[in-house]
Amino acid sequence: MCNFRSIPVFLLVFSSSVFGQHLFSFGVKGGFPLTDSLSDTNFAGIDTDMHVFSGSKNYLIGPTIDLKLPLGLAVEFDALYRPFALTTDTLVLPKNLTRRSSVDIGTMEFPILLKAHILRAPVVKPYVEAGPIFRYVASRVTYLSNRGIALGAGVDFKLLPVRISPEIRYSHWAQDASSPARNVSLPASNQNQAEFLIGLSF
Numbered sequence: 001m002c003n004f005r006s007i008p009v010f011l012l013v014f015s016s017s018v019f020g021q022h023l024f025s026f027g028v029k030g031g032f033p034l035t036d037s038l039s040d041t042n043f044a045g046i047d048t049d050m051h052v053f054s055g056s057k058n059y060l061i062g063p064t065i066d067l068k069l070p071l072g073l074a075v076e077f078d079a080l081y082r083p084f085a086l087t088t089d090t091l092v093l094p095k096n097l098t099r100r101s102s103v104d105i106g107t108m109e110f111p112i113l114l115k116a117h118i119l120r121a122p123v124v125k126p127y128v129e130a131g132p133i134f135r136y137v138a139s140r141v142t143y144l145s146n147r148g149i150a151l152g153a154g155v156d157f158k159l160l161p162v163r164i165s166p167e168i169r170y171s172h173w174a175q176d177a178s179s180p181a182r183n184v185s186l187p188a189s190n191q192n193q194a195e196f197l198i199g200l201s202f
Helices: 006-023
Strands: 024-033 041-044 048-054 060-068 073-078 080-092 097-117 125-137 147-159 162-173 192-201
Touching: 006 060, 024 162, 060 097, 060 192, 097 147, 097 162, 125 162
Parallel strands: none
Antiparallel strands: 024 060, 024 192, 041 048, 048 080, 060 073, 060 080, 073 097, 080 097, 097 125, 125 147, 147 162, 162 192
């Protein structure tokens, strides 16, 4: 015998599971920066010249979530791991000897972007995006700015069940906090940065 009291509950669970698949998409996003995270800086001492810059390990990768909205809009949440190396070349005078040291730095970037599809084409859908971006730095360079704004543009297209989204993203970070006096040789953050990213979502 059918229990009519359970029908509304069943419909609520069923509709949530069905529409939830259309409202949210989950995936991974990765790419590489087109600019350095740190500014390329020189420090002149009494008997040394120091050149401090971003080294290798320049890539970004992490999970991404899209919340679809009406009118071709969406909100994207990313959590991108971005490691880089703080490299210092020290020229010792007058011997002209160069010593190199490098410190690995791990950062996490958390953009929250509003996306707008500007052309509802059947196959390829261009979009623009904008929103705040936040950063966590797990190293001695915690003076780096931890917030900014991000702008981007890209396209969405489907390949079987996978949605592929290549894009160019620009980030403008706020000014860094004051570095302690003992760390005057640490470079400032590059306020204007750009990345090439590709998202794969389902």
